[in-house]
Amino acid sequence: MKSRILDRVGAIRGYLLLHIMELTGKEVEHIADLARIEISEKDKEKFQEQLSSILDYVNKLNEVDTKGVEPIAHITGLFNIMREDEIKPQSEETMKKLVESAPEHENNLVKTLGVFE
Amino acid sequence: MELNQLTIKECHKGLVSKDFSSEELTKACFKEIKKQDKKIRAFLSLNEDGALTQAKEVDKKIKNGGKIGILEGVPAAIKDNILIKGLNCTAGSKILENYIATYDATVIKKLKSAGAVILGKTNMDEFAMGSSTENSAYGATKNPHNLKKVPGGSSGGSAAAVAATMCVYALGSDTGGSIRQPASLCGVCGFKPSYGTVSRYGLIAMASSLDQIGPFAKNVSDLKCVFEAISGADEKDATSIQKRGVRLPKVESPTPKSFKGLKIGVPKEYFIEGMEESVKKKVEEAIAKMKKAGAEIIDVSLLDPSYGLAVYYTIMPAEVSANLARFDGIRYGYSVVQPPHSPPIPTESSKQGEIEGAKNLLDVYKKSRTEGFGKETIRRIMLGTYVLSAGYYDAYYKQAQKVRALIRDDFRRVFEKVNYLVTPTSPSVAWALGAKFEDPLTMYLSDIYTVTANVAGLAGVSIPCGESRGLPVGLQIMGNQHDDYGVLGVAELCEKII
Numbered sequence: 158m159k160s161r162i163l164d165r166v167g168a169i170r171g172y173l174l175l176h177i178m179e180l181t182g183k184e185v186e187h188i189a190d191l192a193r194i195e196i197s198e199k200d201k202e203k204f205q206e207q208l209s210s211i212l213d214y215v216n217k218l219n220e221v222d223t224k225g226v227e228p229i230a231h232i233t234g235l236f237n238i239m240r241e242d243e244i245k246p247q248s249e250e251t252m253k254k255l256v257e258s259a260p261e262h263e264n265n266l267v268k269t270l271g272v273f274e
Numbered sequence: 275m276e277l278n279q280l281t282i283k284e285c286h287k288g289l290v291s292k293d294f295s296s297e298e299l300t301k302a303c304f305k306e307i308k309k310q311d312k313k314i315r316a317f318l319s320l321n322e323d324g325a326l327t328q329a330k331e332v333d334k335k336i337k338n339g340g341k342i343g344i345l346e347g348v349p350a351a352i353k354d355n356i357l358i359k360g361l362n363c364t365a366g367s368k369i370l371e372n373y374i375a376t377y378d379a380t381v382i383k384k385l386k387s388a389g390a391v392i393l394g395k396t397n398m399d400e401f402a403m404g405s406s407t408e409n410s411a412y413g414a415t416k417n418p419h420n421l422k423k424v425p426g427g428s429s430g431g432s433a434a435a436v437a438a439t440m441c442v443y444a445l446g447s448d449t450g451g452s453i454r455q456p457a458s459l460c461g462v463c464g465f466k467p468s469y470g471t472v473s474r475y476g477l478i479a480m481a482s483s484l485d486q487i488g489p490f491a492k493n494v495s496d497l498k499c500v501f502e503a504i505s506g507a508d509e510k511d512a513t514s515i516q517k518r519g520v521r522l523p524k525v526e527s528p529t530p531k532s533f534k535g536l537k538i539g540v541p542k543e544y545f546i547e548g549m550e551e552s553v554k555k556k557v558e559e560a561i562a563k564m565k566k567a568g569a570e571i572i573d574v575s576l577l578d579p580s581y582g583l584a585v586y587y588t589i590m591p592a593e594v595s596a597n598l599a600r601f602d603g604i605r606y607g608y609s610v611v612q613p614p615h616s617p618p619i620p621t622e623s624s625k626q627g628e629i630e631g632a633k634n635l636l637d638v639y640k641k642s643r644t645e646g647f648g649k650e651t652i653r654r655i656m657l658g659t660y661v662l663s664a665g666y667y668d669a670y671y672k673q674a675q676k677v678r679a680l681i682r683d684d685f686r687r688v689f690e691k692v693n694y695l696v697t698p699t700s701p702s703v704a705w706a707l708g709a710k711f712e713d714p715l716t717m718y719l720s721d722i723y724t725v726t727a728n729v730a731g732l733a734g735v736s737i738p739c740g741e742s743r744g745l746p747v748g749l750q751i752m753g754n755q756h757d758d759y760g761v762l763g764v765a766e767l768c769e770k771i772i
Binding site: 180188192194195196207215216218221227228229230235238251254255261270272274 | 515587607632641644676730755
């Protein structure tokens with residue numbers, strides 16, 4: 158069965174072959190750096206291809222005329238839900254457990270490498 | 275009939291009339307898990323002691339003549355991205371392999387106070403990112419109807435656990451179809467409440483403007499029981515819907531009692547040629563039955579759902595990249611500084627600059643995240659980082675939020691003409707394990723009929739409507755925001771005639 162969905166995927170691939178809409182290796186490196194991810198050379202190529210094909214698909218949003226349309230802030234129309242800025246004391250046990258979930262901790266403190274070098 | 279095969283209402287009746295005890299019921303579920311789960315792999319961890327202790331307490335209450343609630347003593351399975359105090363919560367990710375929750379999610383608090391018995395945590399795509407449960411760091415779950423097929427996802431473990439009667443009901447989460455699509459593929463009922471109806475507090479966040487917790491069950495009336503127990507405003511989730519601090523009325527529009535007078539919309543854009551012919555046929559048969567039962571079937575036109583999918587695959591990764599920034603190798607979870615299972619690093623050797631593999635703080639972030647996250651998670655974090663990055667924000671993210679506004683208005687317009695919409699849940703039945711694994715875009719397209727409900731904040735339910743090649747087909751019913759009980763009401767009517 159020929160599926161229109163699969164045709165669409167095919168069409169996108171074809172489009173990619175015709176248009177060099179692909180992210181460059183450098184761009185992928187930059188994105189990875191912003192995302193705090195390390196990627197190997199091999200993965201870089203794969204990400205280039207996969208991210209480009211997804212971006213190409215979502216690019217169809219630019220086909221839609223959105224002149225004068227307000228972007229959504231909240232889908233149910235909520236606006237600035239406020240509450241008092243109060244401290245709600247937690248049990249010693251909870252606080253201890255929270256600190257203990259950190260991979261490194263000492264004397265009830267979370268431990269990290271220095272922020273400044 | 276084995277006890278584990280019963281529905282919530284049947285369990286309740288049996289417990290009240292002392293036909294069996296909650297302990298027997300709970301043990302029947304564990305027996306079924308032990309019998310089947312080596313093959314299906316729906317569960318990531320079991321809570322045997324906790325479950326049996328709770329069951330015995332309920333039995334004691336019944337023995338002493340106490341009155342029990344509908345969920346009291348009834349065993350449930352919980353998706354592994356919902357926190358239960360003292361239990362491991364992995365979200366299907368290696369990065370949370372050893373994480374123990376320090377508090378209960380609001381839905382768990384509510385279930386516990388309703389007396390529920392919690393059997394264990396179910397498998398899922400890592401951080402709920404996927405449509406097949408193959409993205410779990412702990413291996414794929416199999417479809418109980420055919421072990422060579424996927425159960426759908428991301429709540430595939432919960433769907434499979436209900437389908438294989440290893441529990442009476444389950445909780446899942448739905449960001450783009452992650453309850454409805456696996457419910458459809460596994461032949462059970464699954465409900466995504468409208469946005470803000472169920473508190474997200476204690477749900478490990480994926481995409482906060484789209485996530486909702488909801489139930490899986492063997493029938494619609496059970497869905498309703500669980501939904502009633504878990505819904506309601508919560509001060510800990512500012513996006514939960516409050517009306518002057520009071521819980522929303524149960525019925526926004528009257529719950530339909532019969533099909534007569536009901537206007538059911540059938541959006542033609544949701545029946546594209548490419549969908550599996552047999553799925554289309556089963557859904558059309560169900561619609562014909564609704565018509566025969568007195569419903570007015572109206573053809574309607576909506577924006578092509580592929581725009582909804584494009585909005586989804588822009589906004590969701592953007593929110594993912596922000597939400598998953600918290601996994602930094604410092605506060606919780608996997609860290610290159612001290613990987614799980616390795617002996618604690620002695621204080622002397624963990625001085626700055628002496629940790630193997632990480633020279634500085636940035637290295638700790640990068641290496642912990644790279645080693646801790648799976649491929650699909652990394653893919654979505656990167657995609658989200660890109661669409662939010664300087665120079666691209668307007669073209670992708672802002673444009674997506676504008677199209678999202680148009681999609682919301684599109685549904686509003688349609689819900690002025692019809693009461694509910696009926697569509698297939700998924701364009702196909704369950705596919706073979708591995709078939710779409712290496713092709714993210716094709717995998718994403720399997721969410722095409724479900725994402726729009728998340729994008730527009732609507733309520734949606736999937737119920738079984740027959741089989742194709744021995745695999746279940748799902749029917750989706752969508753209703754307007756806050757019309758949750760209406761959607762469940764129509765689903766119950768459909769269930770009777772299909």
